[in-house]
Amino acid sequence: MEQIDEQKIHDFVNKAMGDIGAALTSSLVVVGDKLGLYRAMADSKPVTSAELAAKTETSERCCREWLSAQAAAGYVDYDPATGRYTLPAEHAIVLTMEDSPACVIGGFQAMTAAMRAEPKVSEAFKHGGGLGWHEHDANLFLGTERFFRPGYNANLVADWIPALEGAKEKLERGATMADIGCGHGASTIILAKAFPNSTFVGFDYHEESIQRARERAEEAGVADRVTFEVAAADRFPGTYDIVACFDCLHDMGDPIGAARHIKSALAPDGNWLLVEPYANDTVEENLNPVGRVFYSVSTLVCTQAGLAQGCGHALGAQAGEAQLGDVVREAGFTRFRRASETPFNLVFDVRP
Ligand SMILES: C[S@@+](CC[C@H](N)C(=O)[O-])C[C@H]1O[C@@H](n2cnc3c(N)ncnc32)[C@H](O)[C@@H]1O
Incomplete structure (x- = not known):
């Protein structure tokens, strides 16, 4: 039997986990787009989950989880000192500015x-x-x-x-x-x-x-x-x-x-x-x-x-x-x- 390279297994598990995360992120991007969460953050001002929920008339608990998932995905920045999340201006272009060629x-x-x-x-x-x-x-x-x-x-x-x-x-x-x-x-x-x-x-x-x-x-x-x-x-x-x-x-x-x-x-x-x-x-x-x-x-x-x-x-x-x-x-x-x-x-x- 072919020799199994343990490191290759670890590397591939990491890659597969990244792909599972990417698929889930895609779904959460649609949530953010549909409910106006990105548009509410497009001014790049730091927000708490409560502020985002109030701005978008959505549930604070759901926004809190969504923001953490977005931060883990690298879509928004998180500041542990203030508990606030920021959508960088460059990301706002890609996610909200539909007249920009960079918008996907x-x-x-x-x-x-x-x-x-x-x-x-x-x-x-x-x-x-x-x-x-x-x-x-x-x-x-x-x-x-x-x-x-x-x-x-x-x-x-x-x-x-x-x-x-x-x-x-x-x-x-x-x-x-x-x-x-x-x-x-x-x-x-x-x-x-x-x-x-x-x-x-x-x-x-x-x-x-x-x-x-x-x-x-x-x-x-x-x-x-x-x-x-x-x-x-x-x-x-x-x-x-x-x-x-x-x-x-x-x-x-x-x-x-x-x-x-x-x-x-x-x-x-x-x-x-x-x-x-x-x-x-x-x-x-x-x-x-x-x-x-x-x-x-x-x-x-x-x-x-x-x-x-x-x-x-x-x-x-x-x-x-x-x-x-x-x-x-x-x-x-x-x-x-x-x-x-x-x-x-x-x-x-x-x-x-
Ligand atoms: C990927 S979409 C592109 C639509 C549009 N050209 C655009 O760029 O936004 C492919 C389009 O081809 C159309 N299509 C597929 N087969 C076709 C056919 N045999 N005759 C005419 N339209 C067809 C589909 O209905 C669909 O609207």
């Missing part, structure tokens, strides 16, 4: 929702038929919108559109653009606000998301130039100067079929803005903290979503440039260029 609060909402699907996902491992995006807890859809919007706000108009050949000029002059797999329409609405001469259509197969996107367009005052319709990526109607897919091609059951349809819907000199999760081409290159998050959510959500749509070509969230290039070339596109990237996204300019 939506990620907690989305990922804890994804974790609720574990019983169905375990079953899906046995039958192999996947689990549809629409079959998840609605917090996955809301959390995804909140998680992705800060990145789109920071990068889409300032960097990604200018990085596509000719797209910014088209949109400034007045163009038609379709946002496929648009979810709650965060990206569509940001574009509509930035380019008032252009018109936008968001399509998604998920009816509940399309209803939410329509509400968002009304709230943002752009509903006259932005429409949202229920349609799958391989059969949406119309022709467009620009088509975009934000973080969704890898969720589709037939990415090549979707890409073929996008090509048929694109003007001869059109651009397909393809945004996908950041990934390298090999498993070993993705064994890092970002790859850990994306492979994990992909196992629970993205790969399952693709499998649930049949066809068997589920890319998953760590497809990487080489696989994505194969998909678009197979669909008949001739030009495929990495136009930009962030630590979380790859951005491609795909041309007919």
